[in-house]
Amino acid sequence: MKGGIRTKKGPKTQKKLARRKAFALFVKTLRSKKDDGRWMCCNEDFSDIVKVHKHVAMVHRDNIDKTANHIIQDFEVKGQSGRQEGNVSEDATMQHCSSTEIERPDDGCHDDEAFHYQLPTLEEIQDVETKEVPVDGQILLYYKYTDIDNPQEVCDWQENLCSKLKLTGKVRIAREGLNGTVGGSLQASQLYIKYTRLHASFSDMSLEDFKTSPGNVEDFPDGLRVTVHTEIVPMGVDPQQISYHQAGGHLTVDEFHDTLQKLNTDGNQDTVLVDCRNFYESKIGKFTSALAPNIRKFSYWPEYVEKNLHVFENKKVLMYCTGGIRCERGSAYLRSKSICKEVLQLKGGIHKYIEKYPNGYFRGKLFVFDERFAMPANSDVISECTYCRAAWDSYRPCTSKHCHQLVLSCRECRQRGRTACCEECQRIADDLSKDIESRKEEIHVREECSCTRLRDRIPVEKS
Known part of the structure; x- marks a missing residue:
């Protein structure tokens, strides 16, 4: 790596250690000179170390970054004499970074964890607040399966983040990850993506993981709801029993499209294309030749699988849903039965597919869980009026x-x-x-x- 020091665990470890030290140094400067267990910052008096850590993490990110950069530069200078073959030992790095004792709260909210609960700057928030919510705003649909040790803290941070950005919608947090759909101005949604991706648990989310569509705050008349649950999508099975780690393989939009093209041409009887959504969703839009279970809730999926094992036995199964989240656990449950040749799922779901192939194999509208109820994909109408059949x-x-x-x-x-x-x-x-x-x-x-x-x-x- 040019211009940087490598430890045995690489530059990411060094950067993390530098941030820890920078954070500790900053907090230490805030401590009261009377040594009475209090801290002063931004004209605010703190007596709780947890609140101090969160305040510093949310408000003083720039200060931490600058100090961390100085520490890394200091590594460069002090490491030259002891560097062999371009490396500085991890033990030396650890010793250098731990020279200042880091105070840690009793509830497990360590400084390096609190650092990631970041919020927009005052200028960014004021810019959002002073602008009227436009009619042509944006709705985000996203999820991330990842292990979260402190879901309530993530929930509190997400609620604070959405509130400051004047976003409405629903966000579910669980130990297995994050699932949300929120709406607001284009600027607010972009800031939401930016600060969510700064959190360690979601830092590997790409911009592609946030599916976008036209909409605004009014599409969620119930306002904002950010809550903690056992599952980020309710399948009714304990995630410890059936984990997202057991999910089927992912097909890109192009791979999925090519597979359907071959399936529709050859009519392969050994392949089953199945819709993971509820009946009222597939009723107005689905992939041609797909099996669309007539179930009302995703929590019925496990029982549906149990009663229809004969449908999937010795078959290659292709699964899809709105954005991909239900397929993660749904495919994991199906794979746990050990009856399929292979289980694959559409990465990004229908949402991503119709962006690239609006006139592809998906016909009709994509159902969405907000006041729009549906997004048009093409001009096909595959359903009818309940009363007159038009x-x-x-x-x-x-x-x-x-x-x-x-x-x-x-x-x-x-x-x-x-x-x-x-x-x-x-x-x-x-x-x-x-x-x-x-x-x-x-x-x-x-x-x-x-x-x-x-x-x-x-x-x-x-x-």
């Missing part, structure tokens, strides 16, 4: 207060008052509205209409 693919929520289904009701039918998910649901809503006071308990019962009762919870596919 071609229609624009979802709206069922207007019955007891129901949470989505409705495909065309413009003409909606004008006639057909706004519920089915005729039975419409009757239930009408009955409840007649005497609300005497039937309050019924209003809060779980929905029960032909949309749910007449469809098998877990379908069994034909051989």
Whole structure:
């Protein structure tokens, strides 16, 4: 490496050690001269070392970087005399970096961890706040499977980051990683990507990992929700039992497209193309010739696999979903059955595929989990109005207060008052509205209409 010192673990180790020392030195300068366990910084009095570390990590990044660079340069000078074959021993480097004792909080939030909870600068935040949220903003869809030791701290940081950037949407944090979709101005979304990638757990995320589409804060009417869960996408199986580390192999968009082209040409009976999404998603858009399970939730996927092992046995399985996240755990579960020849998944999901092949093998619209409900991929309409069977693919929520289904009701039918998910649901809503006071308990019962009762919870596919 030109102009740098190499330890036995390489320059990354040295940079990390230099940052540790720089962080410790900075914190030490803030300590009260009275040695009363207090620190002063930015006209603020701190008595909690954890809060000091987080404050320094979030606000004084530039100071830390400059000091770390000086330390690395100092390594260069002091290491010349003891360098053999271009290397300085790791022990010498460690000794040099640990000359100043680093204070560490009792709860495990070490300085090198806190350093990564960074937020935009005051100037960046003020620039976002002074601008009106444009109509033509941007929505981000992203995920990262990675081991996280402190999900609540990551959750607090993410909530703070999104709030400062005036982003809305949903972010899920778990010990297995991060999953989110947020919307706001173009500038805010770019800053979000920048600061999320500065965290050690997400530093290897590329710009390609953040899928973008037109939208804004209004596409998430419930505002911002950042929460900690057991899974970043709810499959209903403990990640320690079925881990993302067991996922199937990834195919790039081009590789997936070429494979489908060959599949559609040769009609290979040993290959199964399966949609990992819910039935209402595949109803308005899917890959041609794909098996689309008629399940309502991803948490039904394990049971679906168990009841349909005959579909996948001795087959090469190609899987896809919206952005790729469900395929990670979904393919891992399928592989755990040890019945398939091979399990592969589309990297980046449908979202990435239609960016490059809008007129490829995916036909219809891509369902999204915000107020847009769908993104157009091409001009094909593969679904129909629930009532008149006319071609229609624009979802709206069922207007019955007891129901949470989505409705495909065309413009003409909606004008006639057909706004519920089915005729039975419409009757239930009408009955409840007649005497609300005497039937309050019924209003809060779980929905029960032909949309749910007449469809098998877990379908069994034909051989």
